[in-house]
Amino acid sequence: MPQIMQMGEHAVIGLDGLEALLAGLKRRDYRLIGPTLRDQAIVYDDIGGTADLPQGFGDEQDGGRYRLVRRGDARLFGYAVGPQSWKHYLHPPMLSLWRAERHGQSFDIIESEEILPRFAFLGVRACELNAIALQDRVFLGDEYVDLHYRRRRDGAFIVAVNCSHAGGTCFCVSMKTGPKVAAGFDLALTEVLVGDAHSFVVEIGSAEGAELLAELPARKASAEDLAAAAAIVAGTAANMGRDMETEGLQDLLARNLDHKLWDDVAQRCLTCANCTMVCPTCFCTSVEDASDLAAETAERKRRWDSCFTMDFSHLPGGSVRNSAKSRYRQWMTHKLSTWFDQFGTSGCVGCGRCITWCPVGIDITEEVRAIRDDAPK
Known part of the structure; x- marks a missing residue:
């Protein structure tokens, strides 16, 4: 593109543009996390490129039921959310806090020194962006800041995706959290598939997102492109699997x-x-201590817990x-x-x-x- 576009503006890329986007994130030394197939589900894991995405797969969900299904098209993001959420990376299930080593009659406390990459999340949905914002409020929004969460959250690059498919248990419309992303992203994609034409309408959400988009084979979005993207999101909103009356x-x-x-x-x-x-x-945790049989070392870990x-x-x-x-x-x-x-x-x-x-x-x-x-x- 001849010049860097501004926040809020839209462009259109193809499959080659999406591949170039992922390559650009890797060149910037991001650890790329996105949707992929594993254990008969669509989960978030390390990916290398578009070949790792669940192209042509969707899901059927209902109470107590999840089933991976083949779609009749080549969509990359034609599924609802799976069993994982992004807190798996920002607020991990198990975290080492420190360990102690005994030396005769004394001991040393060794703080956990994690070498963390910068995360790039691909495929973050509107409900999940709102969930990340809620955890930001919990862990970063008060006087007591969770430093472990902040280390993971700082510098994270978010490529959001507007939903083209509502799951059988989705009710984000009731909670006013989707299906269209509103804030908290660097780039937001809407996947448009018409016959053999496969493209993505891209909305810019940050200066870094605009800079990266400028490197991709892209064109400025037309009114027709924006209308097609809006129709997809509107169709998703009209087909929620569940609803909840939240008034009062x-x-x-x-x-x-x-x-x-x-x-x-x-x-x-x-x-x-x-x-x-x-x-x-959900963010509740417990802390547990364990030592080796010789009582030479001990370690304190934080793990997810539950009010159940x-x-x-x-x-x-x-x-x-x-x-x-x-x-x-x-x-x-x-x-x-x-x-x-x-x-x-x-x-x-x-x-x-x-x-x-x-x-x-x-x-x-x-x-x-x-x-x-x-x-x-």
């Missing part, structure tokens, strides 16, 4: 902590914590939440109600993962609807 939800849940629904859901909930593990915004585990709320007198009812209620009311008190917003982005990956198919949208329908007016 914070107060509704706060008024119904003793609702009979909690007993009903407790009979089905396995308290397995799957919903919190796949959730892109008995130990999570354990105090000297026992667990605060010793029933499935109390633990499910804590998770759901925190996510949709008391999160507002802590952070000024909902803790749910409508990605639907908690529904898809619940072994018994408990559906948070149905639980909200049941309370709303039965609650005293």
Whole structure:
């Protein structure tokens, strides 16, 4: 392109342009993470180029059900979100904090010194961008900053993708978090596939994104290109798999902590914590120490934990939440109600993962609807 475009402007690239985009990120020494096929699912992992993307694959999702399917076209991003979220890289499941080495009667504390690459994330959806923004608020937005999260978050390059396909458990429209990306990206792609014509409408979201786009074989987007991209997003918004009425939800849940629904859901909930593990915004952790058999070294690690585990709320007198009812209620009311008190917003982005990956198919949208329908007016 003859000159660098500005933020908010749009261009169009082809498959060769997307390959050049990934190559440009690698030249800049980014660790490239994107969607790829593994273990009969679409997951986020290291990729080398477009050949690693799940071209022609999609997914079918419902309560407690995920199935990889062949599409009838060559889309690269024709799927909804999978079991992983980007917190796997920004807030990893297991993290070494420090280790101690004994030397006779003394010991040394050795802080963990991670050599971290700069991440480039490809295929970040609108709901996931909102989830990253929520975790930014949790880990970076107050006086106490999580340095481990900040090291991973700083310098991350985000290539977002507007959704062309709504999963069976998606409800981002209800949560006002998608399917179109709004902020927090360097470049945003909308995949347009018409017959054999395969292209991407690219929106610029940062100066670095504009600089990288200027290196690619691209042309400025026309009104027809923008209309085609907008139609794709509008079609996705009109075909959400789920919906949730959020008006007054914070107060509704706060008024119904003793609702009979909690007993009903407790009979089905396995308290397995799957919903919190796949959730892109859950952030709870525990710290554990371990030493070797010779007591020469010890290590402290931080790992993901969940409000569904008995130990999570354990105090000297026992667990605060010793029933499935109390633990499910804590998770759901925190996510949709008391999160507002802590952070000024909902803790749910409508990605639907908690529904898809619940072994018994408990559906948070149905639980909200049941309370709303039965609650005293």
